[in-house]
Amino acid sequence: xxxxxxxxxxxxxxxxxxxxxxxxxxxxxxxxxxxxxxxxxxxxxxxxxxxxxxxxxxxxxxxxxxxxxxxxxxxxxxxxxxxxxxxxxxxxxxxxxxxxxxxxxxxxxxxxxxxxxxxxxxxxxxxxxxxxxxxxxxxx
Amino acid sequence: xxxxxxxxxxxxxxxxxxxxxxxxxxxxxxxxxxxxxxxxxxxxxxxxxxxxxxxxxxxxxxxxxxxxxxxxxxxxxxxxxxxxxxxxxxxxxxxxxxxxxxxxxxxxxxxxxxxxxxxxxxxxxxxxxxxxxxxxxxxxxxxxxxxxxxxxxxxxxxxxxxxxxxxxxxxxxxxxxxxxxxxxxxxxxxxxxxxxxxxxxxx
Numbered sequence: 210x211x212x213x214x215x216x217x218x219x220x221x222x223x224x225x226x227x228x229x230x231x232x233x234x235x236x237x238x239x240x241x242x243x244x245x246x247x248x249x250x251x252x253x254x255x256x257x258x259x260x261x262x263x264x265x266x267x268x269x270x271x272x273x274x275x276x277x278x279x280x281x282x283x284x285x286x287x288x289x290x291x292x293x294x295x296x297x298x299x300x301x302x303x304x305x306x307x308x309x310x311x312x313x314x315x316x317x318x319x320x321x322x323x324x325x326x327x328x329x330x331x332x333x334x335x336x337x338x339x340x341x342x343x344x345x346x347x348x349x
Numbered sequence: 350x351x352x353x354x355x356x357x358x359x360x361x362x363x364x365x366x367x368x369x370x371x372x373x374x375x376x377x378x379x380x381x382x383x384x385x386x387x388x389x390x391x392x393x394x395x396x397x398x399x400x401x402x403x404x405x406x407x408x409x410x411x412x413x414x415x416x417x418x419x420x421x422x423x424x425x426x427x428x429x430x431x432x433x434x435x436x437x438x439x440x441x442x443x444x445x446x447x448x449x450x451x452x453x454x455x456x457x458x459x460x461x462x463x464x465x466x467x468x469x470x471x472x473x474x475x476x477x478x479x480x481x482x483x484x485x486x487x488x489x490x491x492x493x494x495x496x497x498x499x500x501x502x503x504x505x506x507x508x509x510x511x512x513x514x515x516x517x518x519x520x521x522x523x524x525x526x527x528x529x530x531x532x533x534x535x536x537x538x539x540x541x542x543x544x545x546x547x548x549x550x551x552x
Contacts (some may be wrong), residue, residue, distance in 0.1 A: 253474070
């Protein structure tokens with residue numbers, strides 16, 4: 210008996226995935242709000258409690274995206290990493306430039322630590338969103 | 350624009366693979382120009398080089414705002430009236446260039462803008478420009494989330510899809526809808542940027 214396998218296996222565009230893209234975009238939004246908060250107080254010291262909270266929420270969202278990403282099935286990891294490595298290269302350059310500007314402006318201590326943490330979340334969240342959006346529709 | 354999306358879907362979903370050259374998602378020829386811009390901005394910040402800071406901010410900001418508004422308000426509607434093959438060919442050549450151009454001009458604008466504000470004392474709470482700058486940070490924040498979290502992933506995904514032997518037109522249409530939904534917000538934010546920056550420059 211012949212069975213048309215293609216009718217039962219959903220194509221890449223029909224498969225449903227956990228909200229990995231939204232979680233990593235949420236992480237990006239959190240660190241951008243945190244960055245605005247830090248920048249709006251410059252050159253004074255920003256309230257670090259609020260900035261730390263935003264960083265922790267952003268990092269948690271990114272971590273959740275990472276955990277979901279590891280557990281997801283029927284997903285082209287080859288395409289994901291192919292896109293991720295290019296995107297992280299571009300975002301590392303941007304993050305390094307921002308970090309350099311903050312160091313050049315004599316940001317130090319806890320403030321610099323929080324800014325560095327936010328930049329780390331930024332550097333990982335954007336490539337995650339881009340690579341996931343591409344890889345979820347890949348067929349290999 | 351809805352018609353556009355449906356047309357693309359009907360054209361590309363079915364039929365034999367098209368014989369067309371592969372799209373280079375990241376145009377490697379553009380990378381040295383982008384790298385030169387990064388080096389120039391870094392030198393400007395490191396040396397506190399007033400002219401270079403202002404040049405990068407004005408040139409980058411002008412290009413960023415100009416390109417966004419031109420593409421959204423002028424090019425977009427024209428594209429909507431082109432034939433589907435013409436539109437697909439245009440997108441295949443245009444979108445990879447945007448992958449290089451937009452991050453470069455955004456980086457030039459933001460990195461130098463913050464330095465200029467700090468140097469001119471606009472970041473101090475007592476400065477008459479302080480509240481305008483906070484408003485501009487918020488505007489840039491909204492645009493950054495839209496650009497990095499919504500549009501750039503869609504742009505790259507469309508290019509990858511167009512490189513497949515038989516692209517899924519319905520999927521391309523769905524991803525392209527993100528540009529339609531966010532065009533209004535981006536346009537408003539760019540106009541707000543123009544108002545804020547001209548206020549800051551004249552106070």
